[in-house]
Amino acid sequence: TALEYIEVNERNLNALITPLYEEARSRSWMLDAALARGEELGSLFGVPVVVKDNITVDGVRTTCGSRMLENWISPYSAHVVECLERAGAVIIGKANMDEFAMGSSTEFSAFGPALNPWDLSRVPGGSSGGSAASVAAGYAPIALGSDTGGSIRQPAAFCGVYGLKPTYGLVSRFGLIAFASSLDQIGPFARSLKDVAAILQVISEPDARDATCARKERPNYAEFLNVTSLEGFKVGYLAGYESLEIDDEIKRAISQTIEICQESGAEIVEVDLPISTRYGLPCYYTIAPAEASSNLARFDGVQYGFSVAADDLKELYLKSRGSGFGPEVKRRILIGTFVLGSSRYDAYYLQAQKVRQLIIREFNAAFSKADVLITPATPTLPFKRGEKLTDPVKAYMADLFTIPVNLAGLPALSMRASMSQSGLPVGVQLIGKKFGEGDILKAASVIE
Ligand code: GLN
Incomplete structure (x- = not known):
C-alpha cells in the first residue's frame, strides 16, 4: 500500500518526523463511511497531505524539529489544517525541518537530516526539506511548508517540485509556530500546477484569528491555468x-x-x-x-x-x-x-x-x-x-x-x-x- 511505500523509503529519506499511519488509516475509513452515506465531498477528498512540523494538528506532537518541543502535543489545529480537513484531505505525516525553520538544508533538525530523493548524498534544501522531499519521493501529491526567507522555494528548487510562497497575509498563520512573524507565510508544495492552485484555494480561506490575514475575496486560482498565450503580459x-x-x-x-x-x-x-x-x-x-x-x-x-x-x-x-x-x-x-x-x-x-x-x-x-x-x-x-x-x-x-x-x-x-x-x-x-x-x-x- 501507499503507507508501506513510505515506510520503506523513510529508512533512507527521513523526510518525516512523525508519520501518522494509524491516524491516516482511520481517517480514510471515516471518509469511506461519509462517502457511503452520500455526504458532500470536499475538493481534496481522500488526498494524502504531508504537513511541516511547525504547523499544529490537534492531538499530534508538533516538534518544530527541536528537542525543545519533542514531546509537545498540540491542543489545537492550525487554520490551514482545519481547511484541509474540511476539504477531505488525509494528513499522513509531519515533515522533517530545520529546527524552528532556521536553516537551508534540514541538517539542523534535532531528528537527523532529511535527504534529497534525487541524490541521497545531497541535501533536500530547507527549512521545509522534509515537505519537499515527501512530494518529490511520491509520499503525497501535496505538502505544506512555511517560508520566512525561502524555506518553501529553495527546497522546492532542490527537489524539483513546485513550491509557492503566497503573498504575506493571503494564508492565515494561526497555528504556525512563529519564527519571524512579519515574514512567515505557509504555502504548498506540489508536483503539478493544478494541485498548487487546488490547495491554495483551500488554505487561503480568510481567518479572523490572524490579524494580518486579508479579508478580501480570493479569486478562482484554477482559472489562471487555462492560458495558452502571454499576449499583453x-x-x-x-x-x-x-x-x-x-x-x-x-x-x-x-x-x-x-x-x-x-x-x-x-x-x-x-x-x-x-x-x-x-x-x-x-x-x-x-x-x-x-x-x-x-x-x-x-x-x-x-x-x-x-x-x-x-x-x-x-x-x-x-x-x-x-x-x-x-x-x-x-x-x-x-x-x-x-x-x-x-x-x-x-x-x-x-x-x-x-x-x-x-x-x-x-x-x-x-x-x-x-x-x-x-x-x-x-x-x-x-x-x-x-x-x-x-x-x-x-x-x-x-x-x-x-x-x-x-x-x-x-x-x-x-x-x-x-x-x-x-x-x-x-x-x-x-x-x-x-x-x-x-x-x-x-x-x-x-x-x-
Ligand atoms: N534559510 C533561511 C533561514 O535560515 C530561511 C528560513 C525560512 O524561510 N524559514 O532563516
Missing part, C-alpha cells in the same frame, strides 16, 4: 543575471524560460534590483533573528515542552534553553538579542527596517514595468550534505534570491525549469505583485 528579468555568481546551468534555465515567455507572446523587459541583491541578506539577518529572539522567549522550560530540573528560576531557564535549543537557533537568538540591545537598536534594527522599505520601493518600481519577474531560485544546484554546515554565512547565501521577496511581502513560485547534466533538478523563481498569485500561475502554466 509583461515578464521582467534581472538585469545582468549572466554575470552573477551563480551556477551556469541555472543561468541557462533562466534564459530558456525568458525565451519561452517571449515565444508565447509576452513582452520581455529588464528590471534592476540592486538593493535587494546587495542588502537583502544583511537586512533579513537583522530583522528575522530580532523577531525570532522575541518569539522564542516563550520556550523557557516552564510553559512548553522541554524542561531541566534546577534549584532556581534563572538556572531553570539557562539549563532548559541551553540544552533544548540547537546551535543555529542559539546563534539566531544571540544575533537577535544583540541587534535589539538599547545601544545598538538604531544602528542595526532600525537601519534594517529602513533598508526593508527601500527593497519594497525597488520591487514597486520593477512591477510598474512587469507583471511577473523571473529570477534564479537559488545560486547553486542542491549541495552535498555537510558542505555548508560549518560556515553559516555560506549557508545563508542559499537564500540570496528568495529573501528579498519575503521582506517585500510578495508571492513567488519556484519550479523546475530543466535537469542538469548530472541529473539534478534546476529551478527558477517567478515573483508576482502583491496578491498576484494568479499572474504567477498564468506564466508558470505557459512555461511548464
Whole structure:
C-alpha cells in the first residue's frame, strides 16, 4: 500500500518526523463511511497531505524539529489544517525541518537530516526539506511548508517540485509556530500546477484569528491555468543575471524560460534590483533573528515542552534553553538579542527596517514595468550534505534570491525549469505583485 511505500523509503529519506499511519488509516475509513452515506465531498477528498512540523494538528506532537518541543502535543489545529480537513484531505505525516525553520538544508533538525530523493548524498534544501522531499519521493501529491526567507522555494528548487510562497497575509498563520512573524507565510508544495492552485484555494480561506490575514475575496486560482498565450503580459528579468555568481546551468534555465515567455507572446523587459541583491541578506539577518529572539522567549522550560530540573528560576531557564535549543537557533537568538540591545537598536534594527522599505520601493518600481519577474531560485544546484554546515554565512547565501521577496511581502513560485547534466533538478523563481498569485500561475502554466 501507499503507507508501506513510505515506510520503506523513510529508512533512507527521513523526510518525516512523525508519520501518522494509524491516524491516516482511520481517517480514510471515516471518509469511506461519509462517502457511503452520500455526504458532500470536499475538493481534496481522500488526498494524502504531508504537513511541516511547525504547523499544529490537534492531538499530534508538533516538534518544530527541536528537542525543545519533542514531546509537545498540540491542543489545537492550525487554520490551514482545519481547511484541509474540511476539504477531505488525509494528513499522513509531519515533515522533517530545520529546527524552528532556521536553516537551508534540514541538517539542523534535532531528528537527523532529511535527504534529497534525487541524490541521497545531497541535501533536500530547507527549512521545509522534509515537505519537499515527501512530494518529490511520491509520499503525497501535496505538502505544506512555511517560508520566512525561502524555506518553501529553495527546497522546492532542490527537489524539483513546485513550491509557492503566497503573498504575506493571503494564508492565515494561526497555528504556525512563529519564527519571524512579519515574514512567515505557509504555502504548498506540489508536483503539478493544478494541485498548487487546488490547495491554495483551500488554505487561503480568510481567518479572523490572524490579524494580518486579508479579508478580501480570493479569486478562482484554477482559472489562471487555462492560458495558452502571454499576449499583453509583461515578464521582467534581472538585469545582468549572466554575470552573477551563480551556477551556469541555472543561468541557462533562466534564459530558456525568458525565451519561452517571449515565444508565447509576452513582452520581455529588464528590471534592476540592486538593493535587494546587495542588502537583502544583511537586512533579513537583522530583522528575522530580532523577531525570532522575541518569539522564542516563550520556550523557557516552564510553559512548553522541554524542561531541566534546577534549584532556581534563572538556572531553570539557562539549563532548559541551553540544552533544548540547537546551535543555529542559539546563534539566531544571540544575533537577535544583540541587534535589539538599547545601544545598538538604531544602528542595526532600525537601519534594517529602513533598508526593508527601500527593497519594497525597488520591487514597486520593477512591477510598474512587469507583471511577473523571473529570477534564479537559488545560486547553486542542491549541495552535498555537510558542505555548508560549518560556515553559516555560506549557508545563508542559499537564500540570496528568495529573501528579498519575503521582506517585500510578495508571492513567488519556484519550479523546475530543466535537469542538469548530472541529473539534478534546476529551478527558477517567478515573483508576482502583491496578491498576484494568479499572474504567477498564468506564466508558470505557459512555461511548464
Ligand atoms: N534559510 C533561511 C533561514 O535560515 C530561511 C528560513 C525560512 O524561510 N524559514 O532563516
